[in-house]
Amino acid sequence: RKEVEQDPGPFNVPEGATVAFNCTYSNSASQSFFWYRQDCRKEPKLLMSVYSSGNEDGRFTAQLNRASQYISLLIRDSKLSDSATYLCVVKTAPFSGGYNKLIFGAGTRLAVHP
């Protein structure tokens, strides 16, 4: 089982739609959670951190459910410019010990069409 799992998509939605992505993680000791955005053939960039109480940044809302070990990203009023791959990222301490590390999901692709 992968440490961080995402639905690969693609999610094809019209402009203005609301779309939600989920991500599950396997290590219950995971400490921090993030969503990164990656445009085609470009580097990933931090979209937002995910806090225990949930957080919102404009049209984007991230939520964390520690009991069920999943995080979600909700995008409201989708724009054409939201088309990208969204990476779920978990910071965790390895089972074998050592430094914290970031585990990346394989990403969920979103395509917003006119």
Next chain:
Amino acid sequence: EAQVTQNPRYLITVTGKKLTVTCSQNMNHEYMSWYRQDPGLGLRQIYYSMNVEVTDKGDVPEGYKVSRKEKRNFPLILESPSPNQTSLYFCASSGRVLDEQYFGPGTRLTVT
């Protein structure tokens, strides 16, 4: 401007010909890392460095070497590249707490 730079951006080479991909950051970050990205597999960590002269293996270190002689530079070395190392490579840096990683623009490597 805060940035991570990588060179070259594109490289086509042949099996067995040693190559180095350079990575440099100007944010005085302690932590630097190399990832490879392959379709369906996401980003997988190759090596990381917590500070100068401190490096350790990530999840897929076989066939790669790194060094961290200066804080700003973290080159990736492929001593004898093979076709299964054809991939998109990203260098990244962050502060010690790992709360945001800054990525370089990527290096697309093809080994024939």
